[in-house]
Amino acid sequence: MDIAAPQSKAEAQARCERYAEIVSAITAGETRRDAGIAELNAKCDAIMEPFVTQRDALVAALEPWFFANRDELLEGKRKSLELGGCTLGARKGADTLGVPDDKDGLAKKLAKLPWAKDAYVKTKVSLDMPAIKRGLGDKADRGKLKRYGLKIVPGVDAFFIDRTEQSGTAAKIG
Secondary structure, three states: OOOOOOOOHHHHHHHHHHHHHHHHHHHHHHHHHHHHHHHHHHHHHHHHHHHHHHHHHHHHHHHHHHHHHHHHHHOOOOOEEEEOOEEEEOOOOOOOOOOOOOHHHHHHHHHOOHHHHHHHOOOOOOOOHHHHHHHHOOHHHHHHHHOOOOOOOOOOOOOOOOOOOOOOOOOOOO
């Protein structure tokens, strides 16, 4: 939909008023949708809750039984079996790395070891942007930093339009 740019303040005011009406309608629609979704979710949760509770109780009963009888059930050949329309089994969890509580201290120790510093310790070098902006504002450092192509780039004005909140209207959703 193409809307022509206003040619006067009165035309701009009319477009702003229409914008505010549209934003209010969208907000009201979002509010109704969210309420409907919440209501439907609550109804579905109420229907499913006894099944979820029973499912969890069955898992809690079957798990220790499976591990106690795993060798006999799987006959040492498989990792799972089919039983009563279900597959029972165990999956090995992913291996994780055990690290002492003082990770920073360990990293510093490894960084001093020639065999470990390049292979097992990361060193990240990056620019400290806030410090550079402060440095460019300081007469003593400005020239040194500018030699490396650093400069303050002025912000650009960006248009915005927001619906003005009015008493008795739906709150802005976002």
